[in-house]
Amino acid sequence: MAQKESNGSNSNGEHTTRPPPTPSPLRFSKFFQANLRILVTGGAGFIGSHLVDKLMENEKHEVIVADNFFTGSKDNLKKWIGHPRFELIRHDVTQPLLVEVDQIYHLACPASPIFYKHNPVKTIKTNVIGTLNMLGLAKRVGARILLTSTSEVYGDPLEHPQTEAYWGNVNPIGVRSCYDEGKRVAETLMFDYHRQHGIEIRIARIFNTYGPRMNIDDGRVVSNFIAQAVRGEPLTVQKPGTQTRSFCYVADMVNGLIKLMNGDNTGPINLGNPGEFTMLELAENVKELINPEVTVTMTENTPDDPRQRKPDITKAKEVLGWEPKIVLRDGLVLMEDDFRERLQVPKKNKA
Ligand SMILES: NC(=O)c1ccc[n+]([C@@H]2O[C@H](COP(=O)([O-])OP(=O)(O)OC[C@H]3O[C@@H](n4cnc5c(N)ncnc54)[C@H](O)[C@@H]3O)[C@@H](O)[C@H]2O)c1
Numbered sequence: 001m002a003q004k005e006s007n008g009s010n011s012n013g014e015h016t017t018r019p020p021p022t023p024s025p026l027r028f029s030k031f032f033q034a035n036l037r038i039l040v041t042g043g044a045g046f047i048g049s050h051l052v053d054k055l056m057e058n059e060k061h062e063v064i065v066a067d068n069f070f071t072g073s074k075d076n077l078k079k080w081i082g083h084p085r086f087e088l089i090r091h092d093v094t095q096p097l098l099v100e101v102d103q104i105y106h107l108a109c110p111a112s113p114i115f116y117k118h119n120p121v122k123t124i125k126t127n128v129i130g131t132l133n134m135l136g137l138a139k140r141v142g143a144r145i146l147l148t149s150t151s152e153v154y155g156d157p158l159e160h161p162q163t164e165a166y167w168g169n170v171n172p173i174g175v176r177s178c179y180d181e182g183k184r185v186a187e188t189l190m191f192d193y194h195r196q197h198g199i200e201i202r203i204a205r206i207f208n209t210y211g212p213r214m215n216i217d218d219g220r221v222v223s224n225f226i227a228q229a230v231r232g233e234p235l236t237v238q239k240p241g242t243q244t245r246s247f248c249y250v251a252d253m254v255n256g257l258i259k260l261m262n263g264d265n266t267g268p269i270n271l272g273n274p275g276e277f278t279m280l281e282l283a284e285n286v287k288e289l290i291n292p293e294v295t296v297t298m299t300e301n302t303p304d305d306p307r308q309r310k311p312d313i314t315k316a317k318e319v320l321g322w323e324p325k326i327v328l329r330d331g332l333v334l335m336e337d338d339f340r341e342r343l344q345v346p347k348k349n350k351a
């Protein structure tokens with residue numbers, strides 16, 4: 001399907017100098033039949049695999065996933081492997097990729113702090129070289145590209161809640177910088193390709209997202225607490241426990257990403273659930289809903305942990321007509337079932 005031509009200015013009112021490249025003639029002959037061929041990088045991961053499920057619901061879509069399986073798994077995509085409209089490629093985005101596609105959802109990047117800090121040089125290469133490669137691909141084939149950026153571009157924010165206009169408070173040399181600064185450069189690359197080459201871009205700034213299929217030992221707070229509650233272990237609240245986050249259920253996030261891709265606004269647009277909780281409140285909710293017998297224990301925190309985070313989603317509401325629907329307590333219960341199944345710990349029958 002042909003994408004809309006650039007009208008010479010982006011949604012921030014900036015003038016773009018060049019029209020988008022002419023799409024490959026192959027897209028209008030051999031590939032037009034598929035209607036829309038979509039590449040999802042990082043599609044074997046948590047958000048990516050839910051996005052693939054939703055995209056595959058449309059019978060006119062072909063979906064290609066490119067993933068190096070660092071934090072993702074084939075298991076997340078097992079229902080699609082072998083499907084005629086689906087392809088899975090073991091591929092590292094720090095290497096160029098040659099495929100003919102109409103849209104690119106570029107998610108590839110470890111997202112949990114313990115994983116992105118594990119090999120920080122690789123994380124920054126994934127964000128910078130990986131995004132350059134995907135932009136090069138978008139330019140070659142005339143595809144529209146969406147980047148999953150992060151609320152971490154706001155760093156330890158001095159404005160609360162965070163709007164897209166806030167430039168952030170990020171430590172450029174800290175242990176989280178490979179991720180935060182990597183995503184900031186990725187955003188810059190997106191806008192430079194847009195202005196210089198007329199590429200159609202979309203940028204989502206995702207705030208903490210949770211749901212089924214998160215890695216059990218992911219290290220992120222919601223998956224940690226749920227796994228701990230299901231196993232009957234203490235919930236590890238990192239000090240001081242008063243730091244806040246806003247948690248979005250993955251189905252809401254996927255709907256927002258698809259609306260952003262198919263809308264007219266380049267972004268950046270905050271996608272997240274504005275409900276804000278301290279980590280102690282989150283622990284109390286998990287305890288009450290999943291296992292009232294567990295204790296809460298305070299543990300050491302890591303450097304540069306943001307003290308507060310809450311999205312202002314006015315722009316997403318106005319521009320995309322999107323807002324999340326699933327409140328935290330409902331989402332936690334939906335996630336519990338998946339964790340119990342994978343950990344093989346059935347629910348105790350109430351006496
Ligand atoms: N989940 C969140 O709360 C959150 C918040 C903000 C932004 N994001 C962004 O959303 C995206 C997906 O996050 P997620 O929570 O699903 O994480 P995830 O770790 O489950 O998924 C990331 C996927 O990318 C793959 N990957 C990593 N490096 C790669 C590389 N070099 N080449 C190819 N594949 C690679 C992994 O194997 C995995 O399948 C990431 O870009 C992340 O930065 C997520």
Ligand SMILES: O=C(O)[C@H]1O[C@H](OP(=O)(O)OP(=O)(O)OC[C@H]2O[C@@H](n3ccc(=O)[nH]c3=O)[C@H](O)[C@@H]2O)[C@H](O)[C@@H](O)[C@@H]1O
Pocket residue numbers: 110111112113150151152206207208209219220221222224225236237238239243245279301302305306
């Ligand atoms: O939404 C975002 O923009 C970012 O959010 C998260 O980063 P972070 O908020 O640090 O996520 P967690 O590791 O889940 O930590 C959240 C809070 O919970 C605390 N925590 C974590 C784990 C734990 O066991 N206990 C605990 O109290 C941390 O100290 C932190 O204050 C994601 O991991 C990033 O990929 C994402 O880009």
